[in-house]
Amino acid sequence: MQRHPWIIAAALSIASAPALAAPTVEAIARNCVVCHGPKEAGQVEIPKIANYPARKMVEMLTGFRDGQKEATIMNRISKAFTDEQIQALAAHFAGQ
């Protein structure tokens, strides 16, 4: 029988997010790269996020989430993330 980490993780989640387990930054980041793919994916309009400056990414995602920055879609997506997750994502992509 596998241990179910959501019980532990639920206690760690902050007030703004529902009581869900905390995924690793790698698990979250893998979802980003479908739209924000590597150069090889040949995308034209959507910004690349590999090697994106961490401070700027925190500013962008927090701004989208809190309604201070205009967006078509990232305003909706960024509401899923806590400050800690945004920091971790920014560090993850900056280090690529």
Add this chain to the structure above:
Amino acid sequence: MPTTRRSLLGTGLAAAATLALPAVARAAGPRVVVVGGGFGGGTAAKYVKKLMPAAEVTLVERDKQFVTCPFSNYVIGGMEKMQTITHGYEKIAKRGVTVVHDEAVGVDPVARKVSLKGGTVLDYDRLVLSPGIDFVWGGLEGYDEAASEIMPHAWKAGPQTLLLRKQLEAMPDGGTVIIVAPANPFRCPPGPYERAGMIAWYLKNNKPKSKILIFDPKETFSKQALFFEAYESLYPGMIQWVGGKQGGKVTKVSPKEMTVEAEFGEEKGDVINVIPPQRAGKIAQVAGVTDEKGWCPIDPRTMESTKVKGIHVVGDACIAGAMPKSGTSANSQARNAAAAIVAMLEGKEPPEPSFANTCYSIVAEGYGFSVTGVYGATPEGIKEIAGGVSKLKAPAKDRDLEAAYAYDWYRGIIYDALG
């Protein structure tokens, strides 16, 4: 819209090369077999190999090419060609995934073997089923496989996509197109309504006296307000939606008479697109992972079947709670399943998953909008953490940008799943 945004050629152009099976002796790595080479299966195979290079990953796919349902509505509307939505398996094979073009016909979950139509038997330590959907022929009276040659479903892309396109091209100006939408759950919840928009786009420019009727058993549907807003501003008077309350539930179709019987009455069409009731692809039933309604219950932390151990189900076939049956959902589920499978093969705790879906609809050139969501696993299934649809009354530049993003999304998912 600049052509560079839209041109998908070169990123996913399919080559027709056939792949020979490498005649290698069995290596020592764990064996992962993936059945179904769509967005779910391609992604699962690619990511297991990426996360665990020692694994022997075999992808079993019936067809030599993957013709995507996403963007097939644009072929029907004449905005794209079949070439755009047709992709080969060469790139994923180059990544070390063994691609076998055959059909999985049997699963022995105790001996952990998959048998193929061609006679091959594959051993597995972990099996991923990503079989997509099958139609419940006869689930709607009068609609069987033969009827689909007269009233195309075009809900699996390929010859059916072209058939519907050709029927629209042959239709006289002033004709009536009927779209029969299915009840929930079904593949691609916004698909029928995007299709109505793309057909209207074609008709407006070519046969402007024509009409589109959507018959629907549902009272609400995905991105409904956005679709209605778009229909009204782009195609005033051309598209009529008849929902469940107005008697829009279709009870019978007659391909001979080209009629549709709905609860409100009978209607004749020049082109009739029937999207029939669906269930998980057949191999899921054969493997014993489906429930009484024909879909596959899973543990959202690992995407492993709750009915049969050792088998993971991703994509349209699985019951994914709040996630819609979309290509992006399948892709996201498969990435999480791959991470769980690799952890389990290494004897480690599977990582906590994070799921996402983004689904764009384009209803005219340069007019797109989206639904998106981020999801997590809970003991009660997959739940949405945040998400939503594009704003109503958004400026034209946003609709244009979202249409361009749709093309980038397509490039990205093709790369992530098969590139």
